[in-house]
Structures are given as C-alpha cells and as structure tokens.
Amino acid sequence: MPHEHDFVPDLSVEIGAIRLQNPIMPASGTFGIELGQVIDLNSLGAFVTKSITAKLREGNPLPRLCETTNGALNSIGIPSKGIDHFLEVIVPAYRGLEPPLIASVSADTIKEFGTSCARLSVDGVAAIEANISCPNLEADGQAFAMSPETAHAAIKEMRRRTELPIWAKLTPNASDVAAVGRAVEEAGADALVVANTILGMAIDAETRRPRLGNIMGGLSGPAIKPIVVRMVYQCARAVRIPIIGCGGIMTVEDAVEYLLAGASAVQIGTATFIRPNAMPDIISGLTEYCRRQRITALRDMVGGVLVEGALVESSR
Amino acid sequence: MQAVLSSGEVRRATDKSFPVADQRCNILANEWVNSRYKRLTLAAGGPALDAAPGQFFHILCTTGGDGVFLRRPMSLFRADRENGLIEFLYHVKGRGTDALAALKSGDAISVLGPLGRGFDLDPSRRRILVVARGVGLATLAPIAVWASRNGCETTAILSARTPADLMDREFAGDSGATIIPVLDSDGSSEPERVRALVRSIVDRARPDAFFTCGSNRLLLLLQDLACTYGIPGQVALEQQMGCGLGMCFCCVRSLFVDGREVHKRVCTDGPVFDLAQATSW
Numbered sequence: 001m002p003h004e005h006d007f008v009p010d011l012s013v014e015i016g017a018i019r020l021q022n023p024i025m026p027a028s029g030t031f032g033i034e035l036g037q038v039i040d041l042n043s044l045g046a047f048v049t050k051s052i053t054a055k056l057r058e059g060n061p062l063p064r065l066c067e068t069t070n071g072a073l074n075s076i077g078i079p080s081k082g083i084d085h086f087l088e089v090i091v092p093a094y095r096g097l098e099p100p101l102i103a104s105v106s107a108d109t110i111k112e113f114g115t116s117c118a119r120l121s122v123d124g125v126a127a128i129e130a131n132i133s134c135p136n137l138e139a140d141g142q143a144f145a146m147s148p149e150t151a152h153a154a155i156k157e158m159r160r161r162t163e164l165p166i167w168a169k170l171t172p173n174a175s176d177v178a179a180v181g182r183a184v185e186e187a188g189a190d191a192l193v194v195a196n197t198i199l200g201m202a203i204d205a206e207t208r209r210p211r212l213g214n215i216m217g218g219l220s221g222p223a224i225k226p227i228v229v230r231m232v233y234q235c236a237r238a239v240r241i242p243i244i245g246c247g248g249i250m251t252v253e254d255a256v257e258y259l260l261a262g263a264s265a266v267q268i269g270t271a272t273f274i275r276p277n278a279m280p281d282i283i284s285g286l287t288e289y290c291r292r293q294r295i296t297a298l299r300d301m302v303g304g305v306l307v308e309g310a311l312v313e314s315s316r
Numbered sequence: 317m318q319a320v321l322s323s324g325e326v327r328r329a330t331d332k333s334f335p336v337a338d339q340r341c342n343i344l345a346n347e348w349v350n351s352r353y354k355r356l357t358l359a360a361g362g363p364a365l366d367a368a369p370g371q372f373f374h375i376l377c378t379t380g381g382d383g384v385f386l387r388r389p390m391s392l393f394r395a396d397r398e399n400g401l402i403e404f405l406y407h408v409k410g411r412g413t414d415a416l417a418a419l420k421s422g423d424a425i426s427v428l429g430p431l432g433r434g435f436d437l438d439p440s441r442r443r444i445l446v447v448a449r450g451v452g453l454a455t456l457a458p459i460a461v462w463a464s465r466n467g468c469e470t471t472a473i474l475s476a477r478t479p480a481d482l483m484d485r486e487f488a489g490d491s492g493a494t495i496i497p498v499l500d501s502d503g504s505s506e507p508e509r510v511r512a513l514v515r516s517i518v519d520r521a522r523p524d525a526f527f528t529c530g531s532n533r534l535l536l537l538l539q540d541l542a543c544t545y546g547i548p549g550q551v552a553l554e555q556q557m558g559c560g561l562g563m564c565f566c567c568v569r570s571l572f573v574d575g576r577e578v579h580k581r582v583c584t585d586g587p588v589f590d591l592a593q594a595t596s597w
Contacts, residue, residue, distance in 0.1 A: 032563035034584065037336040038428070050565075058579055065558045065566040067386045067411070074558070079565050079579065221385065273386060273559045274376065276338050276428060 009290030010297040011283070013045070013264050015242045016165050016190040018100055018126055020045035020265060023298065024255065024283050027246050027269030028104035028129060028169070029076065033093050038276040043283060044099045045265060049090060051106035051131045053080040054116050061213030066202055071221030071248070072270055073200050075214035078106055083119050091124040100126030102167065110144075114157040121162040128164050130155060130189070133171030133196040145171040148183035159188035167244065169193040170235075172224070177231045178238035185239045193244045193267065194232045198224050220270040222248045229261050236262025236303055250278065252285025262303040336561070337362050338428045343421050344401065350480050353451075354417055355393070356404045363430060365397045369458035370434030370552055370588040373402070374560035376426040377416035388412040389557045389567075389583070391455035391529075392430065394489075402427075405454035405486060431560050432587050435459060435527065435550055441468050445514070445523040446493075447538055449475035449505075452530020453487050455552045455587075459527055460491035471517055473498055475505045475531060507533050514541050525549060532596055542591050549591030555582040570595045 011022035025046040026035075032050065035041065060077030081089075086103070094101045103125045107113040117128055132144035132154050144154040145168070155168055168184040170177055172195040181192050197218025202211040210216075228247030235243055245263030249255050250271045258266045271278035290298055341358035349355050364373070372391045378384040394403040408417045419425065437459070444463055448456045453474060460470045470493035476482045477500045484495045496513065498505040517523070518541070526549035528538045535551055542549040558566035562584030571580045571593040580586060 030559065030564055032561070034562040037561065038334055038338060050563075059565060059568070062568070063556055063566075064568075065386070065556060065564070067384070069383060070385060072386060072558070074564075074566065076565050079568070273564065275426070276336075276559075276561065 007291065007296065009287055009295060010299075011286055011290070013299045013302075015127075015167070015244065015265060018046075018165060021099070022283050022286065023259065023263075023265035024279050024286070025099075025102070025244075025265060025267055026272065026279065027267035028131060030269035030272050033090075035272070035276060039280050042098045043280045045283075046099045046102055046126070047094060047097070048102045048129055048267065049086070049104050051078050051080065051104040052083055052086045052116070052120065053078060053106050054083055054112055056080065056082045063211065063213055066211040066217075068200070068202055068219065068221075069223060071219050071223035072273070073202050073212060073217045073219050074197070075212045075217030077214065080106075083116060086120070087122060091122065095124060102127045102129050104129040104131050104169070106131040110154050110157045113144075113154050114161040117158040117164075117166075118161040121164050125164065127167055127190070128158065128162060129167045129169055129193060130158055131169050131196075133169050133173075143171055143173075145169070145180055145184075146174050148176075148179050151180045152183040152187045155184045155187035155189050165190035167191040167193050169196055171196050172198050172228060172231055172247070178234040181235040181239045185241050189241060191242045191244055191264075192235055192239060193246055194235050194263070195228050195247055198227065220248065222250055222254075224248045225254060225257075229257055232258055232263050233261040233305070249282070250274070252282050252289055255282050255286065256289060256301075259298070259302050260305040262305075264299065264302050335363055336429060336431060337364065338426055339364065340424045341402075341427045343419055343423045343425065345421055346417070346419055349405065349483055349486055352409075352481065353405055353407055353483060355486065356406065356416070358402050358404075358425075358427060359400055360402045360427065361400055364402055364427065365395055365400065367392045367395045367402065367430035368434035369437065369462055370455065371430040371432050372560075372587060373404070373427050373429035374431060374557065375404075375416070375428070377412040377419075379419065379423055379425065382411070382415045382418075384412050384415045386412075386558065387428065387560060388416070389431075389554075389560060391451075391552065391587070393454040393457055393486075394461070395458075405451065405457075405483070407451045428560060432583055433585070435552075435588050437462050437466075438525070439466050441466075441524040443469045443521060443523045444471070444525050444527060445517060446470060446472040447475070447510070447514070447526065447528045447534050448472065448487070449529075449531035449534055451554075452528070452552070453483055455529040456527055457487045457489065460487065460493040461489060463493070464491040470494065471496065471523070473510065473513060475499075475510070475534065477501065507537050510534065511537055511541065514538070518545055518547070523547060526591060527551075528591070529554075535591075535594055536596055539591050539594060550588050551591045551594045552587045553582050553589060553594065554587070557583050559583070
C-alpha cells in the first residue's frame, strides 16, 4: 500500500468508450468557455455545453432565477443560437483544449432530436448528451423522459442517426426513473445522466406573484441532493451502462456520495454559481480523499456503498 | 487556443493568469452612510484592483447560516490600488444585503471579479453629464473620478427621495464634480422638471456624453434628450444574476439592436450599454 501522502491516485474513469482524466464535469446550462476567465479549463474531466436546439430560441420571460432554501429555482427556457452557430463558433472555440466536448441537444420532436444529432456528429464533439428531460420545454414540465416509451423512442431515433456515444439525461420528475433508464439503455444509450432539475414553484408572499417569469421552474442545489443520490442508486441497480450523477453537489463529500451510490462520474452545476472554483476544488479534494482512504484508483469505489443485510428490494 | 472574450480581448484560455478571481476579502469597514445605504470597504488584491468604472463584482454576502445562497452583483464604487482597497455602496433591502449589512470589520467574504463591460470612457471628452438615482449613484461615481483625472468636467444630477438619502458627498469625493440634487420631497425630481433641468444644462454648455443608472424614468428621459440633441450616452443596467460570467443566461435584458429587440446578458454584454439601445423595464 502506498504511503498516505506521496502517491498520486488515478482519478480517471471510463464512460463507455470515452476516458475522462477525472470524473468531474459541468452540468449543461451552467457552463461556457467564459469560465476559463477564472479556472483552468484543462483541469476538468469533460465539457458539457448548454443545450442546443435546431433553431434560434430566445428563452423564457424574466425573472429566470430565484433563490430558495439551500437551492435555486430556474426557468431559463434554453435560449439557443442554433446548430449553425454551435458548429461555426462553439466547437472551434474548444479546439486545443484537452477534455472531451459533450454536446447537449434538446428538441421539440423525436424527428428533430434525430436530425440535430446527425448534424452535431462532427469532429470535435465526443458525445451527445440527449436532454430529453428539461422540465421547462412543454406544459407542466412534460418531457420525453417522463415515460419509458417516449424516452425510448427519442433515444432510438438518435441512435439511428449518430455513431457518437449518447448520454441520456433523465428527469427526476418521472415516477419511475429506473424504468426510464432501462428503456433508454435498451434503445441504445451509452450512459445515463441522473438527473435534471426537479420541477418546482415559488411565490413572493408580499407581491403574491410567482417568483419566476415562467411560473414554474427547475429546482437545483443541495436541497435536491438526497433525492437524486437515491435515484442514482436505483438506476445503478437497474442498468449496466455507466451513470453520471448530477444534483446538488457542492463539496467533494457530495461527489463521493454519488460515486458510492453507483455514478462513474458527476456533473457540477449550481455550485459553480456560488463558487466558480467548485470543480477544480472538488478534483483536488478527490485526490486528498483517495490518499486518506488509501484508494489507488478512484473508479474502484464506484457503487461501493456498504449496504449490509439491508431490506432493499432490487428494482431490476 | 485563443478565446475571444466578450470584452473583445483575445487571450489563451489556458493561461495561468486569470483576469477574474474569486478572492476572500477581509472587511475593513461596513458602515451606514444614511438610514438605507451602507458603504463596504474590502482589502483586495490581484485583478480586483484593475476594475474599471462600470464593472461589477459578484459577492457572496454571507458567512453562512442566514439562508443566503446565490451571489449578489454589486457595481464597483471605488478602487484604490495604492492601498489595496475596493469599495461598494449598497442599498440594504433584501435577504442578501441584510446578511451583508450584518457583517463586521474582520469578517471575510468571497468576492468574484472584476466582471462585465464598464463604461467606454473617451479621453477626448471635455464635459459630461451624469444622471443617477439610488444605488445608480455608486455605479456612476467612478466616472467623476476618471473625469477629474482626465481634464473633463462632470455635472451630476443626483435624484433621491429626501436630502438625507442624497449621498452627494459620497458621489463627489474629491472629484470636483458639480452636483445638482433633485428630490422627491420637494418635487424637483419630477421627470418634467428634470427634463427642463437637463435642457438648461445642455443649452448653457453642451456635454459630450450622457451617463445614467438607477432609474427607468430617468433612462427614458435621457434617451429621448440624447436623441433630440444628438449626444451619445451610456446606461448601466441592473439585473438579478446567476453565474455572473455569461454562462447561465439568467440576467438578460431586452435591447434594441439594428432595429430589432434582442436579449443581451447584463453580466457580460453589459452592464453598460449604449443609451440608444436600452428599453424600458
């Protein structure tokens, strides 16, 4: 066993065919190349873009964000400059940086998911994150990932249109997330991203108005973490493909919780708003954690939560 | 690789010297200047001291335990490179600023910046007119300092509810700016009276540029007069923010650009915009 202080643990993980130097990457919508003004972008495990739509979208009415207890509620509405802009401006901007670029794609129809996927399959894009879960896209948060059937149909169409790995981003608003996970695995997804924001609402007691322009929005931040850790645990027992955990990670301990629950990697979103250095800090924290716990390869602890004799029924 | 940042500046994204820093700043002073506003003085270093007039900092207004979660954007009021200080003037009016107001000298807070595009200050200008209300005064005060160092005369119309709210000394500092107070308490801040006042200033000695911040009514009035007289202007806009870095698109505002209304991010496309492009909020 190496000495506690003088070994460099291996933080690398594999998401299907893609090897990441560490399991820390941004959550879609909370990241852009602008973060390079504050942190070393090459320190990250991967880059995940804002969701791209085929055509230009202006986004939702204001206000788009409000603070809640230990969290934030947002309804941005996926403002997008369209695929042409993405291919001409965004992809070249990341050229020369080391971490793989993951293109998040959103669409209104299954057909559009397919055509967008095909267009985004270019040199410089390492994988597609299928945002089949954004709760703001359709009335009352209905989205493709709300049911196994529509999620399956969307991923199947994307699978037909691209050779790139597909990461299916699930919604925590579905009643049985593990069932949706199984459906997209069957449809050919290479990984699950568990999960997106939880549909919520906040009202200003003084003005009696909703605190978001779109009335409802997605809740993120530490307030949702235990819910999503539970979903990662359930999904990990239901599928064989890797899982990327996402929901309320603020500290290295939070990231470790997700890994123990069964995530191979994690996404950090809201934490970056509070501390722009959150991702590099968590990466350094993982090295310290491995040294303290005498773990030579971080990937060995994925799914390593110790559950002894627990009465937990398998969802498989 | 080269990334073109919104400031138009080109730099390598992998540079180790970052133009924006999240630093822990010690509070040196946090004192009331009147019944509603406080002045915050922080010890700072690095890029924070390079902050230009109109730029802002994204401040974590808490040391924990008070339910404050997101950062709050605040315009730079004063940067003092020699003494390693940055200052803010803020209105205590909500959960974030209540928490900030409770902090004491010796506490430390996290301060991200400098951020955003500041005022376009053309050294050939000889005479400027500044129209500020409320916290907009803090945003515009650094312009008067810049002007005094560049041989440019500043006339400032400061609008406030009462004489006690005015903060004219805080605004002027040692800039030598000519201050014209207009007040709600005596009716002199009524838009039509301010319009007449601006007209008389322009007729007497035409300014090269207008600057405004802090009031929608004053923005519309000044926009109209800027158009009438053909005087260029700039406005600093406010908006709630998420990341402060241009990534989340929470802080957009509508602007008229090339004849159509488009959303621009206050944090990176602004907070300073061409007065002619601003729309009512």
